[in-house]
Amino acid sequence: MQWKAKVEVTLKKAVLDPQGAAVEKSLQALGYDGVSQVRVGKYIELNLEADDRKEAAARVEDMSRRLLSNPVIEDYSYVLQEAGL
Amino acid sequence: MQWKAKVEVTLKKAVLDPQGAAVEKSLQALGYDGVSQVRVGKYIELNLEADDRKEAAARVEDMSRRLLSNPVIEDYSYVLQEAGL
Numbered sequence: 001m002q003w004k005a006k007v008e009v010t011l012k013k014a015v016l017d018p019q020g021a022a023v024e025k026s027l028q029a030l031g032y033d034g035v036s037q038v039r040v041g042k043y044i045e046l047n048l049e050a051d052d053r054k055e056a057a058a059r060v061e062d063m064s065r066r067l068l069s070n071p072v073i074e075d076y077s078y079v080l081q082e083a084g085l
Numbered sequence: 086m087q088w089k090a091k092v093e094v095t096l097k098k099a100v101l102d103p104q105g106a107a108v109e110k111s112l113q114a115l116g117y118d119g120v121s122q123v124r125v126g127k128y129i130e131l132n133l134e135a136d137d138r139k140e141a142a143a144r145v146e147d148m149s150r151r152l153l154s155n156p157v158i159e160d161y162s163y164v165l166q167e168a169g170l
Contacts, residue, residue: 008128034134043093043128049119
């Protein structure tokens with residue numbers, strides 16, 4: 001069975017995010033007042049083979065921890081859906 | 086009223102994604118078979134002031150088009166929620 005995973009990787013709250021700060025400044029320079037707490041992270045989409053949702057989730061969890069994120073400074077979250085839906 | 090926007094920016098389907106290809110190869114090298122169609126994009130979180138959902142959506146749309154994405158090669162999508170929820 002094919003699954004589609006969408007993984008969001010963000011810096012932990014306590015970690016400084018200079019890229020987010022730069023985007024925030026640029027938005028304000030463009031005239032968007034009232035924009036705050038900008039954080040920039042990664043977004044990863046992938047398809048994978050797994051027999052059921054539980055196995056798919058376990059594999060995505062594993063991939064996120066081992067390769068897609070750096071667990072020391074980043075958090076991740078994901079959603080899973082059957083591919084083709 | 087404070088809103089939280091979560092914006093996902095991805096390369097358009099027709100645009101080559103070398104970073105995604107590299108991640109896919111790395112995952113396969115780590116033993117994750119059956120992984121395919123890996124695409125890497127950006128994920129941006131921000132808070133903004135707006136009177137209602139319609140105004141908030143219009144501003145996020147505008148920011149996504151002008152700064153957060155490059156509409157020539159990238160697509161974006163976002164979700165909006167009231168901050169604090």
